[in-house]
Each structure stands twice: as structure tokens, then as C-alpha cells.
Amino acid sequence: MPSPPSGASAWRTARLLSREPQISTGRTLRFTVPDWPGHLAGQHVDVRLTADDGYQAVRSYSLAAPAEGDTVELGVQAAPDGEVSPYLADVLPIGAEVEIQGPLGGWFIWTPRDAGPLLLFAGGCGIVPLMAMLRARRAAGSAEPCTLLYSARSPDEVWYARELADPGPAEEIRLIYTRQAPPGDPRTTGRVGAQDLAGLPEPGSARCYVCGPTGFVEHVADLLQTAGHPRELIRTERFG
Amino acid sequence: MSGLSPGFHGRGRALVDRLPPGQYPTESFPVLSIGPTPRVTTDHWAFTLTTETGSRRSWTWEEMMALPQERPVADIHCVTRWSKFDTRWQGVSLDVLLEEAETAADFVVAESFDGYTTNLPLEDVTDGKAWLAHSFDGYPLAPDHGGPARLVVPHLYFWKSAKWIKGLRLTVQDEPGFWETAGYHNYGDPWREQRHWNDA
Numbered sequence: 001m002p003s004p005p006s007g008a009s010a011w012r013t014a015r016l017l018s019r020e021p022q023i024s025t026g027r028t029l030r031f032t033v034p035d036w037p038g039h040l041a042g043q044h045v046d047v048r049l050t051a052d053d054g055y056q057a058v059r060s061y062s063l064a065a066p067a068e069g070d071t072v073e074l075g076v077q078a079a080p081d082g083e084v085s086p087y088l089a090d091v092l093p094i095g096a097e098v099e100i101q102g103p104l105g106g107w108f109i110w111t112p113r114d115a116g117p118l119l120l121f122a123g124g125c126g127i128v129p130l131m132a133m134l135r136a137r138r139a140a141g142s143a144e145p146c147t148l149l150y151s152a153r154s155p156d157e158v159w160y161a162r163e164l165a166d167p168g169p170a171e172e173i174r175l176i177y178t179r180q181a182p183p184g185d186p187r188t189t190g191r192v193g194a195q196d197l198a199g200l201p202e203p204g205s206a207r208c209y210v211c212g213p214t215g216f217v218e219h220v221a222d223l224l225q226t227a228g229h230p231r232e233l234i235r236t237e238r239f240g
Numbered sequence: 241m242s243g244l245s246p247g248f249h250g251r252g253r254a255l256v257d258r259l260p261p262g263q264y265p266t267e268s269f270p271v272l273s274i275g276p277t278p279r280v281t282t283d284h285w286a287f288t289l290t291t292e293t294g295s296r297r298s299w300t301w302e303e304m305m306a307l308p309q310e311r312p313v314a315d316i317h318c319v320t321r322w323s324k325f326d327t328r329w330q331g332v333s334l335d336v337l338l339e340e341a342e343t344a345a346d347f348v349v350a351e352s353f354d355g356y357t358t359n360l361p362l363e364d365v366t367d368g369k370a371w372l373a374h375s376f377d378g379y380p381l382a383p384d385h386g387g388p389a390r391l392v393v394p395h396l397y398f399w400k401s402a403k404w405i406k407g408l409r410l411t412v413q414d415e416p417g418f419w420e421t422a423g424y425h426n427y428g429d430p431w432r433e434q435r436h437w438n439d440a
Contacts, residue, residue: 010438013244046321049244049245049248049250050244050245050248051245051248051249051250052249055250055253056250056262057248057250057264058262058264058321059264059321060320060321083250083251083264087245087247087248091247091248092245092246092247092248093246093247096244096245096246097244097245098244098245099244104423104436105423106422106423107274107419107422108274214270214271214384218277218384221275221276221277222276222277224276225276231275231276231278231354232275234275234276235274235275236273236274236275236276238270238271238272238273
């Protein structure tokens with residue numbers, strides 16, 4: 001298990017560089033963080049906001065990509081009535097600052113040194129840390145097979161749609177629509193089922209990462225175990 | 241701190257005396273765990289106390305349920321920054337389970353059915369500070385929240401409150417557990433904000 005980089009507990013000033021819409025409530029935010037120590041795919045950061053009277057609020061957000069120098073990319077989904085996420089998603093001006101602490105998390109991580117097929121299961125905005133793994137894998141030119149199974153309500157709820165439409169070598173993207181599918185999708189809409197797992201690499205060799213709402217994670221982890229995937233190779237991260 | 245987060249006003253100042261630093265209150269009960277939820281049935285359940293000399297004492301589910309029951313109400317604080325006020329549990333005080341143990345150990349390791357471990361000083365799980373809990377809000381504890389039984393140690397970050405607990409091991413030396421070897425603080429006091437290795 002890797003050690004967290006020293007200084008992970010320090011708060012660093014982060015300047016908002018750009019904001020890009022992903023879905024109606026989801027944004028890609030890029031921050032410049034001087035002296036960023038680097039991070040592993042799957043890790044997250046804490047973001048701290050400070051009001052004029054000194055009141056502070058902190059929330060965790062997943063890193064969506066490998067670092068590019070001092071630039072980090074976060075995926076932020078605006079939670080209804082949220083205290084922090086709607087502000088980050090729609091209010092924080094470009095060029096303004098927040099504070100960031102991290103990288104955090106030493107378990108739900110993947111590095112190109114982790115051998116064997118890679119299976120990624122994303123529910124909704126649970127795609128964000130898994131996208132970091134997919135991108136890290138692409139950047140490393142890994143030849144191991146990788147499947148991303150991504151469950152979304154409808155086509156306009158799919159993050160990183162353009163990037164996912166162009167799979168890399170040995171990479172398969174399976175989009176599972178739960179409410180509304182695009183015209184011509186042969187699959188009946190509905191939550192992920194055992195049949196959606198057909199043709200995946202043999203249980204016992206593949207590392208499985210599952211991220212999303214609790215109901216999705218519980219369900220997929222059960223499906224994987226029923227299909228014979230050993231629990232030691234299933235790592236989970238849950239939102240909400 | 242001017243210049244940071246322009247236009248951010250926030251909320252939640254009203255609860256500030258019950259909220260440890262860096263936390264926010266939640267009404268929901270988020271679930272965090274490292275892997276699949278183990279399905280443990282009460283007829284296969286046992287709780288085992290192991291001392292530093294290797295002597296063991298086990299309780300079946302029925303034996304545990306026959307022990308004196310307590311109904312603690314407590315605020316809980318997760319290192320992922322949510323806090324939940326007035327959570328209502330039912331279970332057995334660890335004082336009852338540790339009562340007859342002959343030990344010179346100063347630490348315990350909580351061990352779970354899924355292989356998870358977490359370490360605590362013995363004095364943090366005695367004198368009415370920790371419970372083996374099997375009910376939440378008057379109902380049997382759901383599997384995703386650690387059912388059939390979990391540890392509840394409200395005064396420390398909630399990763400110390402091991403889900404799906406199967407036993408406690410008394411140790412003379414402190415033995416860092418799962419998260420404690422993966423970058424999280426060895427003790428985990430929310431009021432001192434002991435989240436990570438480098439925190440004081």
C-alpha cells in the first residue's frame with residue numbers, strides 16, 4: 001500500500017482555472033495548485049471554502065485525471081440544497097481561490113503497476129474517480145484489457161461522453177441506461193443486471209472498482225460476487 | 241482570510257458547538273466501506289474476545305442478546321466530514337464483555353468479518369464509551385451499516401466503529417489497523433481533527 005505523500009495534510013491555495021459543463025448538474029473544474037505533490041488515480045481532495053466572516057466549509061471531491069504539473073481536475077456534481085457543491089459548480093469565479101488538501105485516500109486507487117484486467121463500474125457521478133483510472137491507464141499505454149461499465153439515467157447524464165465514445169486499445173465501454181436510452185440501443189432500460197456482466201474477464205484475475213450511490217455499489221458488488229469475483233479483488237467507494 | 245471563495249456565504253453556524261472542526265451536519269446516514277458488504281447471519285454469528293495470552297471467550301448471538309442492554313444516544317463524526325446528531329443505538333456495553341477478561345493489555349484491535357481491522361486504546365472502549373450495537377433507531381442494524389452487529393465508539397472518528405465486528409483482540413503493543421496503516425490518524429479524535437498521519 002502506498003504511503004500518502006508527505007504534506008498531504010497541508011492546505012494549499014488553489015486558483016480556479018476553468019469550468020466546463022459535463023451534464024446539467026455536473027462540472028469539470030480545473031485548479032492551479034502551486035507545489036502540487038502529484039496523486040494516484042482514484043484519490044480525492046478536500047476543498048475548503050471561506051466566507052467573509054471566516055466561516056469555513058469543507059467537502060471531498062474526486063480527482064478526475066492524472067495531474068498535469070500543478071493543474072488538477074475535479075468532477076463536481078451540484079447536490080440539491082448543497083452548501084458547497086452548487087457554489088463550486090456555478091458561482092466560484094474563474095481566477096478566484098479556494099483551499100485544497102490532499103491527495104487523500106490510499107485504498108480506492110489504481111496504478112499502471114497493478115497487473116491484470118481492470119473492471120470499472122460507475123453509477124452516475126461515481127464515474128469521476130474511475131475516469132482518472134481510465135485516463136491513467138491510457139496515459140501508461142497499458143495493454144491489459146479494461147472494461148468500463150457506466151450506468152447513467154439517460155444519454156444527457158453521461159459525463160465525458162466524447163472521450164468515452166473513442167475507446168483506447170484493449171478498452172471497452174459499456175453504457176447502461178436506467179431510464180432512457182438513445183434510439184437504437186438494443187438493451188432494455190433498467191438497472192445493471194447479471195446479463196450486463198457477460199463476457200467480462202475471468203473472475204479471479206480482474207481487479208474490480210465500483211463507485212456510485214450506495215444502492216448501486218451494493219447491487220454491483222453482489223452481482224460481481226455472484227459471478228464468482230472474489231471479494232478481495234472488489235474495491236468500493238460510495239457517494240451519499 | 242479575505243480574498244478566498246468570493247460570494248460564498250455558507251450556512252450551519254447554528255450548530256457550531258456540537259460540530260467538530262471541519263465537519264458538516266447531515267440528516268442522512270451515508271455508507272462508507274472498503275469492499276462488498278459481507279452477509280453475516282445471526283445463527284452463524286459469534287463475538288470472540290481474545291486476550292494477549294491467547295485465551296478466548298465467545299458469545300453466540302443469543303448469549304449476546306441476553307446480556308444487559310443499553311440504549312446510547314450519541315453524535316457521530318465521520319472522517320469524510322459528515323456528522324450526525326442524536327443517533328440512537330441499542331447494544332451491549334463493552335464494559336460487560338470485558339468485565340471478566342484478565343489482561344494487562346493497553347490496546348485492542350477490533351476485527352471484522354470482512355477482514356477489516358481498527359485499533360484503539362483499551363481505555364477508549366471502557367467506562368461507558370463503547371458498545372457492541374445491534375440496533376439503530378429501534379430496528380435491527382442493516383447489513384450496509386454494519387449489521388448484524390458493529391462497534392460504536394462515538395467519541396472517535398467513525399472508522400474506529402468497526403462494522404460487521406466479529407471480535408476484539410487485546411494487545412500489549414498498539415497494532416495499527418486498516419486505515420491506520422493507510423494514511424489515517426492512529427487515534428482519530430474529531431475535536432482535535434486527527435484525520436491523517438501528519439495531523440497533530
